[in-house]
Amino acid sequence: MTKKRIAKEHINAFLARLLEDYIVYAPAEEANYVTFRQITAPEEVVWDCLVTRKPPKDVVFPQTETLFTYTKDADVLRLQSMEAVEKERILWGVRPCDAQAMLIQDAVFDTPEDRDVYYTNKREKTWLIGIGCNQPLSTCFCTSVGGGPFKKDGMDLFLTDIGEAYLAEALTAKGKRLLHGRGFRRATKADLKASDAAEQTALQRLPAPMSMDIIKQHLDGMMDSPFWDEIQATCLGCGICTLLCPVCYCFDIVDEGTTTCGQRVRNWDTCQYSIYTLEASGHNPRPGGRQRVRQRLMHKFNYHLVNQNLVGCVGCGRCVQLCPVNIDLRQLLAEIGAAE
Amino acid sequence: MQELAEAIREEGKRLLESGEVDLVIGFTVGTLPLRAAPVFVRRAEDAEQLVWNSFCENNLAVYLRDIRDKRIAVVAKGCDTRAIVALINEHQLDRDKIHIIGVPCHGMVDRRTVARRAPGQVLAVREEGEEIVAEGESFSIRLPRSKALYRSCAACTHPNPVIYDILLGEEVAVWAEDPYAHVREIELKPAAERAAYFATEAQRCIRCYACRQACPMCYCEECFVDHTTPRWIESGVTPAGLQGWQIGRAYHLTGRCVACGACERSCPMEIDLVYLNGKLRKEVWELYGFQTGLIVGELPPLAVFQPDEGSDSTP
Numbered sequence: 001m002t003k004k005r006i007a008k009e010h011i012n013a014f015l016a017r018l019l020e021d022y023i024v025y026a027p028a029e030e031a032n033y034v035t036f037r038q039i040t041a042p043e044e045v046v047w048d049c050l051v052t053r054k055p056p057k058d059v060v061f062p063q064t065e066t067l068f069t070y071t072k073d074a075d076v077l078r079l080q081s082m083e084a085v086e087k088e089r090i091l092w093g094v095r096p097c098d099a100q101a102m103l104i105q106d107a108v109f110d111t112p113e114d115r116d117v118y119y120t121n122k123r124e125k126t127w128l129i130g131i132g133c134n135q136p137l138s139t140c141f142c143t144s145v146g147g148g149p150f151k152k153d154g155m156d157l158f159l160t161d162i163g164e165a166y167l168a169e170a171l172t173a174k175g176k177r178l179l180h181g182r183g184f185r186r187a188t189k190a191d192l193k194a195s196d197a198a199e200q201t202a203l204q205r206l207p208a209p210m211s212m213d214i215i216k217q218h219l220d221g222m223m224d225s226p227f228w229d230e231i232q233a234t235c236l237g238c239g240i241c242t243l244l245c246p247v248c249y250c251f252d253i254v255d256e257g258t259t260t261c262g263q264r265v266r267n268w269d270t271c272q273y274s275i276y277t278l279e280a281s282g283h284n285p286r287p288g289g290r291q292r293v294r295q296r297l298m299h300k301f302n303y304h305l306v307n308q309n310l311v312g313c314v315g316c317g318r319c320v321q322l323c324p325v326n327i328d329l330r331q332l333l334a335e336i337g338a339a340e
Numbered sequence: 341m342q343e344l345a346e347a348i349r350e351e352g353k354r355l356l357e358s359g360e361v362d363l364v365i366g367f368t369v370g371t372l373p374l375r376a377a378p379v380f381v382r383r384a385e386d387a388e389q390l391v392w393n394s395f396c397e398n399n400l401a402v403y404l405r406d407i408r409d410k411r412i413a414v415v416a417k418g419c420d421t422r423a424i425v426a427l428i429n430e431h432q433l434d435r436d437k438i439h440i441i442g443v444p445c446h447g448m449v450d451r452r453t454v455a456r457r458a459p460g461q462v463l464a465v466r467e468e469g470e471e472i473v474a475e476g477e478s479f480s481i482r483l484p485r486s487k488a489l490y491r492s493c494a495a496c497t498h499p500n501p502v503i504y505d506i507l508l509g510e511e512v513a514v515w516a517e518d519p520y521a522h523v524r525e526i527e528l529k530p531a532a533e534r535a536a537y538f539a540t541e542a543q544r545c546i547r548c549y550a551c552r553q554a555c556p557m558c559y560c561e562e563c564f565v566d567h568t569t570p571r572w573i574e575s576g577v578t579p580a581g582l583q584g585w586q587i588g589r590a591y592h593l594t595g596r597c598v599a600c601g602a603c604e605r606s607c608p609m610e611i612d613l614v615y616l617n618g619k620l621r622k623e624v625w626e627l628y629g630f631q632t633g634l635i636v637g638e639l640p641p642l643a644v645f646q647p648d649e650g651s652d653s654t655p
C-alpha cells in the first residue's frame with residue numbers, strides 16, 4: 001500500500017493532529033520506567049523504548065472493567081451495561097510483538113461463535129500506528145514465534161526509522177486516511193532501501209529461531225515430566241509473567257456491591273495463582289506450583305496451537321526481564337526443545 | 341567475592357557428599373546481566389553451579405517453610421537469617437532441620453539503578469573492587485557500589501548473619517547511618533502530600549502479588565486478598581482495592597517485616613514498599629524497641645500481651 005516519508009522534525013506535529021481527534025496511548029514515562037499509557041502531548045512519547053513495562057493490552061482489555069451496574073429500588077431492578085465506547089483510540093508506537101499479541105487476543109475474544117462486546121467495542125475503535133525495531137533487545141525473540149522486528153500484521157500504519165526521517169506505510173484503509181497532511185512526502189527509492197537495510201540489520205541481532213513445532217511435540221509428552229518440578233522449585237507463583245504478558249487474557253468476574261446497588265466487574269486473572277482453579281467445594285485441580293508452571297507453558301506453546309493455531313507468546317521478553325527469580329522462558333523453551 | 345563463592349561451593353559439596361543435607365538452596369549464575377538466580381542443588385557434583393555476587397538479591401528463606409520432608413542447607417545473608425529467626429519464632433521452621441551457611445553481605449546492587457544509569461542496554465556487568473562496571477554495545481560505565489545499592493540494603497542494620505551453622509568469609513562493618521532515613525524523608529512532608537504519595541504509588545500496583553510471594557514472612561495459607569467469602573476489599577485495581585491491599589499487607593507485617601526488601605525488588609512496578617513497611621518498622625522500634633528476627637525465642641510485640649495491660653475501652 002501507500003508509502004510516504006515524514007521528516008523527524010514533522011512527526012510531533014502529525015501526532016499533535018492525531019491527539020485532537022483521538023485518545024492516544026504511547027510508550028511514556030511513569031515513575032522510574034516507561035510504560036504504555038495515555039498521553040496528552042507528543043513530547044511525552046519515549047521513542048527508544050521497545051518493551052514497555054506494561055503492554056498496551058489494557059487499552060482494549062482493561063485490568064479492571066465494570067461490565068454493568070445495578071440498582072434495586074423497591075422491587076425494580078435496573079441494569080446499566082457499560083459496553084458502549086465513544087471515542088476512537090490510537091496506539092502510537094506499538095511494536096510488532098505487541099500488535100501480534102492483539103491479533104491473538106482477537107482470536108480469543110472475537111470468534112464466529114462468540115463476540116465479547118466489551119472487548120470488540122473497544123477493539124473496533126482502536127487503531128494501531130506501529131514502529132519497527134531497529135535495535136532489538138537481547139531479551140527479544142519474536143522471530144522464534146513467527147514474528148519479526150518489522151512485521152506489520154495488525155498495524156494500520158507502520159513507521160520505520162530511516163535516520164533523518166520515518167518511512168510511513170499505510171496497511172489498511174484507515175491507515176491510508178491517516179497518512180496525509182503536512183509533513184508527508186513521497187518516499188524515494190533511497191528511503192525504501194534504507195528501510196530494507198534497517199530491517200536486515202535488526203534481524204541479524206536476533207537469536208536463531210527455535211522450532212515451535214518441535215517444542216509443541218515435546219510438550220505433548222511432558223505432562224508427567226520432572227521438568228516442571230525443577231521450575232516450580234524456585235518459582236514464586238506471582239502474577240508477573242502472565243499479567244504483564246501482552247498475550248495473556250485470563251479474567252475473573254466478580255460481583256461487588258450490596259443488595260440495593262453494585263456492579264459486576266471483571267479483572268485480569270492468572271493461572272499462576274492457586275485460587276485461579278480453586279473450586280467452590282474447596283477442591284483444587286491444580287493444587288501445586290508444578291501444575292501451575294506447567295499450565296503456563298502448556299497453554300502458550302501447546303494448547304494454544306491446537307485451539308487457535310497460534311503460539312500464545314510473541315517473544316517480547318517481558319516475562320524474561322521481570323521474573324523476580326530469573327526464570328527465563330527462553331531457557332525453558334530451549335530445554336523443552338532439546339528434551340528427548 | 342570470588343573466594344566467598346568458592347567457599348560456598350565447597351561447603352555445599354561437602355554437605356551433600358556427607359549426606360548431612362538433602363538439598364542446598366543458594367544462587368547460581370543468572371541468564372541476564374545484573375542477575376543471579378535462586379537454585380536448588382541436590383547432588384554434590386552440582387554444587388559447582390553455586391555463585392556469590394552483588395546480584396544475589398532474593399531472600400532465600402522464602403523457600404524453607406514449604407519443604408518439610410528434607411534436611412536443607414541454605415545460603416543466607418544477614419536479612420535471610422533474620423527471616424529464618426522470625427520464622428522459627430513464629431513456629432514455622434524447625435531450627436534442627438536447617439543448616440545455615442551464613443554469608444556476610446556487602447549489600448546487593450539494584451539492577452534497575454544500574455540499568456537506568458546506563459546509556460543503552462546493559463549486556464555485561466562485572467565487579468571491580470568497590471565498583472560495578474556495566475557494558476553495552478558502545479559504552480562502559482562505572483558506578484560505585486555504595487551508590488547502586490538497593491534502598492533496603494543502603495539502610496541495612498544487620499548485613500552479617502544473626503544465626504548460622506557455619507560462617508563463611510569475614511564479618512563486615514555496618515554502613516547504614518540512619519536505617520529510617522527514607523521513612524523520615526517522607527514523614528517530613530505535609531499530610532496531604534504524604535497521602536498523595538501513597539495514593540499514586542498504590543495506583544501503579546497491578547496486584548501481581550510478587551511482593552507477597554517473595555516475602556518470607558507472608559506465608560498465610562489464605563491471604564486476605566484471596567478470601568472471597570466475604571471479600572475484605574475491592575477486587576480490582578481501583579483506588580480502594582489497591583490501597584486496601586497495600587495497607588492490609590503492611591499491617592500484617594507490622595513487627596514481622598525483617599527489612600530485607602524482597603518485596604520491593606520483586607515489584608515489577610517499582611512501588612516504594614520500603615517506605616510502607618519501613619514506616620511500620622519504625623513505629624515498632626519506637627514503641628517497643630523491637631527489631632524482628634534477631635534473637636531466637638524473642639516474640640514479636642504484637643504476638644504477646646500482658647494480662648494486666650489496658651484495653652481500648654478501659655483507658
Ligand code: SF4
Pocket residue numbers: 241244245246247248300312313314315316317318319320329
Ligand atoms: S510469554 Fe513472555 S515473551 Fe512471550 S509474549 Fe508473554 S511476556 Fe512476552
Ligand code: SF4
Pocket residue numbers: 242247248249250269270271272295296297299300
Ligand atoms: S498462560 Fe495462564 S494466564 Fe496466560 S492466558 Fe494462559 S492460562 Fe491464562
Ligand code: SF4
Pocket residue numbers: 234235236237238239240241242272322323324325326327
Ligand atoms: S514471574 Fe517468575 S516467579 Fe513469578 S510466576 Fe512467573 S516464573 Fe514464577
Ligand code: SF4
Pocket residue numbers: 552557558559560562563564565588589592593
Ligand atoms: S498479606 Fe497478610 S494475609 Fe496476605 S499472606 Fe501476607 S501476612 Fe498473610
Ligand code: SF4
Pocket residue numbers: 544545546547548549550551552603606607608609610611613
Ligand atoms: S509486587 Fe508491586 S505491583 Fe505486584 S502486588 Fe506487590 S506492590 Fe503491587
